[in-house]
Amino acid sequence: MGLWELVDQVLIIFYKISGHPVFDYFLGTFLVALLAVVIGEFTISVVFLVNKNHLDRLNTRLADLQQLSLAALKMGDKKSYDACNKEANDAFGRAFFNMFGLSAAALWPAFFALAWMQQRFAGIGFPIPFTGLAVNYVFTFIICYILARMFFGRVKNRLPYFRGIHRMLMAYEENSGKS
Template sequence: MQDWIIYLDKIFLPFYHILSDPVLAYFLGTFILAVMCIFLGELLVGIAFYANRHYVKKLTNDLVSWSNLSVEAVKKGDTEAYHTFNKEANDVYGKLFFLTIAHSAAFLIPIPFVLSWMQFRFGNVEFPLPFYVPYIGDSVSYIFTFIVLYLPAYWLFKRIKNKLPVYRYFNQIMQESSEAVKEMKSLADLLEERIKASKAKHKNIAKSKA
């Protein structure tokens, strides 16, 4: 047996001894593990984002800058400049997108460890269902029960997240880093401006004819 499994056994097993009823104890213990996964996962996401916050801010500013330049090029009718600026914007967006994916992946890190421990402890345990369910069968394993309990645990965390100082601080940093996006222009804005200008032009022509 691997040492880290033994270590986790000492940490997690007491959660399954809180209640005397074995079934209720199992569900309570699993719910606590789900909550721990979410809290730790969100903490890891916050730490990862904090460590890269300056790089994220730089990429966001670069994205806004190149995107706005491409829109200005469209305004001027400079097709070559538009393609150049748009290519740069797409390259920066790709870097920002994959960095965001990497940050989000940190949220899932605790889950494999918890499920490995549950496999060690409850790998042979099956919970019978009252009826047969397609693609699932007539019983479920520890994985299914963990997922079912993970959902309300996540909902609960979202309700209290901003009331917890550490998570509120990380959330504030994430929001501040994305403020620059509000300054980004879009081709839709340019189209709207042209439509308004066209309407105003036709209105003035109609007035002059009258």
């Protein structure tokens, strides 16, 4: 049995809980979305922990360059100010895109979930009353994903692992703001 077949056997369990097909579809989709959110949040934490030293160096460099540019400005050295400011902008861009990449790490499980759902639910549509339109698995997954993200946002600080990561991130943001 391949990995994809194993994933299929595990995920399809979420769609057989009550025996009512429509209810099970929405409940299963919510649970798959919640699983994607949890895996994505775990991925962010791992990537952050692995890259923390690199992020620290970027933030320190950014703070140092900012101080140098302000010192040059106070001394009236426009040429040094411009050079430091240019370097600071570059450092900011690096830090920004590192944080952007970190945020994007949360999304990869959603794409795998959608790929799995495509194989299972591609031909199924849910009619929207009074419109003559129907929505497919992508629409329902996105709605469930948003709800799952909201739900997980409310409970993650009560979960031991995520509570510890949250404390670490808050301390990191405090220390980054001071530099």
